[in-house]
Structures are given as C-alpha cells and as structure tokens.
Amino acid sequence: MDGIHLLGEWYGCPADTPEFTRADALRKVCIDAAAAAGLTVVGERFFQFEPQGVTGTVLLAESHLAIHTWPEHGFVTIDVYVCNYMTDNTDKAERLFRALEAVLKPARALSHSIHRGGKDD
Amino acid sequence: MDGIHLLGEWYGCPADTPEFTRADALRKVCIDAAAAAGLTVVGERFFQFEPQGVTGTVLLAESHLAIHTWPEHGFVTIDVYVCNYMTDNTDKAERLFRALEAVLKPARALSHSIHRGGKDD
Numbered sequence: 001m002d003g004i005h006l007l008g009e010w011y012g013c014p015a016d017t018p019e020f021t022r023a024d025a026l027r028k029v030c031i032d033a034a035a036a037a038g039l040t041v042v043g044e045r046f047f048q049f050e051p052q053g054v055t056g057t058v059l060l061a062e063s064h065l066a067i068h069t070w071p072e073h074g075f076v077t078i079d080v081y082v083c084n085y086m087t088d089n090t091d092k093a094e095r096l097f098r099a100l101e102a103v104l105k106p107a108r109a110l111s112h113s114i115h116r117g118g119k120d121d
Numbered sequence: 122m123d124g125i126h127l128l129g130e131w132y133g134c135p136a137d138t139p140e141f142t143r144a145d146a147l148r149k150v151c152i153d154a155a156a157a158a159g160l161t162v163v164g165e166r167f168f169q170f171e172p173q174g175v176t177g178t179v180l181l182a183e184s185h186l187a188i189h190t191w192p193e194h195g196f197v198t199i200d201v202y203v204c205n206y207m208t209d210n211t212d213k214a215e216r217l218f219r220a221l222e223a224v225l226k227p228a229r230a231l232s233h234s235i236h237r238g239g240k241d242d
Contacts, residue, residue, distance in 0.1 A: 043166040
C-alpha cells in the first residue's frame with residue numbers, strides 16, 4: 001500500500017498562539033485544515049496537558065495526522081501520513097502540512113518525507 | 122525534545138487474526154500492549170473500515186501509537202513514537218512494537234527508527 005509520510009520538527013514557535021497551547025484550538029485547526037486539503041476525516045482525539053501542551057491525532061480515510069506541542073520549549077512535532085490507494089494524495093498531505101506550519105509559525109523547521117508500504121520483494 | 126520514532130511495514134499478515142480486521146479487537150490489544158510496555162495511555166480513537174480494515178491511534182503521555190491495517194493486502198503499517206522527556210522510553214517503545222508484531226504475525230517486516238526532535242542548532 002504505497003504512501004507518503006511527512007515528518008516535521010518545528011522550533012521557535014511563538015508561545016502566544018492558541019493552537020500551540022490549547023487542545024480545542026489545535027483540534028479545530030487540524031480538522032479544518034485536513035478537510036480544506038481534500039482529505040477525509042474519520043475520527044480525532046486530542047489531549048490537553050496542564051498547564052499547556054497538546055497531543056492529538058486526526059484519523060483520515062487516507063491514514064493519519066499526529067501532532068505534539070511543547071510550548072515550554074517552543075517545539076512541535078508533526079506527522080502527516082497518507083496512503084495512495086486509489087489516487088496520489090501527496091499534494092493533499094503537503095497542503096495540510098503547510099497549513100499547520102502557517103498557523104504555528106516555527107522560526108526554524110526540519111522536515112523530511114518517507115515512502116511507506118512499497119513492494120516487499 | 123528528544124525522541125525515537127519506530128516505523129514498521131508488515132507484509133503477509135494472516136487474514137484470520139481478529140486484531141487485523143476488527144477495530145474493537147485491535148483497540149484492546151493496542152491499549153493493553155501500551156500499558157504492559159510501561160507507557161501511559163491518555164486517549165485513543167479507532168475507526169472500522171467496511172468490510173474490513175482498521176485505522177487507529179493511541180495517544181500516549183510519551184507521544185503516540187498509530188496503526189493501519191489493509192487485510193485485503195495482508196498489510197499493516199505501524200508507528201510508535203515516544204519522547205524521552207524525563208526518562209529514556211526507547212525500550213518501552215520497542216516492547217510495544219514487538220508485542221503488536223507478535224499479535225499480527227507478519228511473514229515479512231521492514232522497520233526502521235528515526236530520531237526526533239534533536240537540537241536545532
């Protein structure tokens with residue numbers, strides 16, 4: 001099952017972004033951005049750490065989004081993984097990734113992509 | 122925020138394993154295996170595809186588990202990502218990974234690990 005997995009490490013994210021610190025705000029932007037990218041949301045779960053910080057995932061028909069924020073370190077990790085079952089969803093994954101980067105505004109970003117599920121022979 | 126991300130592609134999984142095809146069975150084994158590995162479950166969401174196949178995530182205090190099954194292809198992808206905030210959780214991540222591999226019994230497996238969140242300078 002061919003797919004693409006985008007991984008990001010975002011440093012220097014501004015501390016005053018609600019989506020960086022609060023689960024409700026991050027949940028909304030993740031769901032909205034996934035739908036706007038043309039991906040199909042089939043479930044989600046977000047957890048609020050106290051006093052701040054969020055862990056969340058959005059289940060997609062195409063696979064998943066996972067995001068973790070550490071406001072005390074200005075740091076975020078993000079994973080966007082889409083399979084390409086009947087169509088190539090790479091552009092949609094990149095659109096979702098960029099949309100969230102635009103919200104969380106890292107000063108420095110590392111990212112790479114991994115091919116998932118190639119032939120096993 | 123230093124962490125380790127284990128990625129697996131499992132091929133040739135037997136079709137008659139309940140955890141391979143049904144969300145309820147996979148949810149239970151994922152939660153139980155995470156707890157048995159010493160990780161802290163803070164949420165979960167699993168989605169049942171019809172007629173078969175599951176997408177699921179377990180939110181961990183340490184980060185997340187994500188798993189996708191394609192029974193019609195005998196195929197699974199798995200991600201176990203743990204941060205090492207106050208202690209090194211690598212052994213726990215590997216224990217969880219191996220526990221699920223033992224349940225889903227791939228005939229062939231590809232896996233690798235990625236260091237996440239190193240210093241950005």
